[in-house]
Amino acid sequence: MATQxxxxxxxTLAIEAKGLVKRFDDTLAVDGVDLSVPEGAIYxxxxxxxxxxxxxxxxxxxxxxxxxxxxxxxxxxxxxxxARLIGYLPEERGLYPAMKCDEAIAFMxxxxxxxxxxxxxxxxxxMEAHGLGHAVDRQIRQLSKGMAQTxxxxxxxxxxPRLVVLDEPFSGLDAINxxxxxxxxxxxxxxxVTVIFSTHVIHHAxxxxxxxxxxxxxxxxxxxxxxxxxxxxxxxxxxxxRRAEGAWCTAxxxxxxxxxxxxxxxFWYFPLPAGGIEALLKRLIEGEAGVLSLSIERAGLHxxxxxxxxxxxxxxxxxxxxx
Numbered sequence: 001m002a003t004q005x006x007x008x009x010x011x012t013l014a015i016e017a018k019g020l021v022k023r024f025d026d027t028l029a030v031d032g033v034d035l036s037v038p039e040g041a042i043y044x045x046x047x048x049x050x051x052x053x054x055x056x057x058x059x060x061x062x063x064x065x066x067x068x069x070x071x072x073x074x075x076x077x078x079x080x081x082x083a084r085l086i087g088y089l090p091e092e093r094g095l096y097p098a099m100k101c102d103e104a105i106a107f108m109x110x111x112x113x114x115x116x117x118x119x120x121x122x123x124x125x126x127m128e129a130h131g132l133g134h135a136v137d138r139q140i141r142q143l144s145k146g147m148a149q150t151x152x153x154x155x156x157x158x159x160x161p162r163l164v165v166l167d168e169p170f171s172g173l174d175a176i177n178x179x180x181x182x183x184x185x186x187x188x189x190x191x192x193v194t195v196i197f198s199t200h201v202i203h204h205a206x207x208x209x210x211x212x213x214x215x216x217x218x219x220x221x222x223x224x225x226x227x228x229x230x231x232x233x234x235x236x237x238x239x240x241x242r243r244a245e246g247a248w249c250t251a252x253x254x255x256x257x258x259x260x261x262x263x264x265x266x267f268w269y270f271p272l273p274a275g276g277i278e279a280l281l282k283r284l285i286e287g288e289a290g291v292l293s294l295s296i297e298r299a300g301l302h303x304x305x306x307x308x309x310x311x312x313x314x315x316x317x318x319x320x321x322x323x
Contacts, residue, residue: 014039014163014194015060019069022055029055031218032069037196037211039162042189044205045198046305047215048316053198054091056215057167060196061088073163084113087161091168091198093152097141101127101151104140108155119158126154130180146177153184164188166197170204182208200317206301216309226301233299233307234271240292241266241284248287251280265292272296 015037022030030052037043045053058064060071062079073079079086095104105126106119114122127136130150140148149172156164166185170178185195185208199205205212206226213223222229244258244266256270273280277296284291306314 012039015073017071020059020066021068022059022066029218033220035213039194040192041194041210042185042208043196044209044212045215046205046212048200048313051215052218053215054167057165057198085162087156087164089153089156089166089169093149095140095152099140100137102136104151105155105158109158112159114159122158146173163194169197170201202302202305202317214308216313222308229304230299230301233303235296235298237270237272238295238297239268242290246287248283248289251283
């Protein structure tokens with residue numbers, strides 16, 4: 001009995017951009033950006049300040065129009081027409097200081113078409129769910145900076161968008177609130193919401209993202225999975241032996257770096273051989289090298305960023321990491 005061929009799954013895109021260009025007077029801020037963000041993904045736009053991240057996000061959302069290129073959000077050329085499906089947290093935070101928290105959240109929802117009464121009800125539920133129930137009736141001016149940023153984030157989510165866009169969402173948050181925000185982002189993705197955020201802090205992107213776009217100087221030299229970015233650099237082998245000499249040494253790559261230690265042990269560092277580690281390990285054992293330890297260390301996203309965007313862009317990222 002013949003089996004019916006299965007139709008391959010087609011990946012649907014929340015955001016698609018091709019050839020985006022934006023100039024401000026004589027400054028070319030974005031120069032030919034291409035992006036494809038799958039629905040339900042956590043997608044990071046990674047680059048130093050001034051690289052073009054915010055301008056790119058604003059073009060994707062229709063806040064500003066590109067000078068060249070096209071962008072589509074859920075297949076729509078005019079993102080404003082589907083604003084109710086989008087939640088946006090800009091880099092410049094701002095809430096009316098005299099508003100109570102539930103009113104502020106309801107107001108943000110009303111801007112996306114949510115009735116005020118429903119927004120207040122959802123706002124109170126959201127604040128309770130995120131440990132801020134005690135502050136529902138407080139004015140924004142009475143909140144700590146972290147609490148106020150959380151309230152604004154809840155206002156971004158109150159209308160239950162399908163796409164959430166966060167511009168530098170971790171900026172200014174302490175470690176505890178950064179951790180809470182990471183949990184919220186993962187929960188959104190688990191519910192099928194697409195999350196795209198910009199950041200200049202590499203470890204946030206490495207921990208959270210399925211895919212990233214690296215942006216530097218208004219260009220995107222890399223867009224794809226975090227794993228594929230890391231795999232551009234061969235994994236490194238760290239070998240520790242008792243002996244420094246022997247026939248087994250001929251099995252080591254020519255570029256292996258030797259680091260003898262005062263205790264008599266010897267460390268060797270080299271890229272993982274193309275055929276794997278098994279053949280090398282066999283030679284080491286047969287040659288009685290005295291293997292004390294052996295580990296294979298995969299490149300991190302920071303190393304990949306240096307490889308892709310250059311050391312200068314990576315240094316700018318490092319210099320901007322908050323203390």
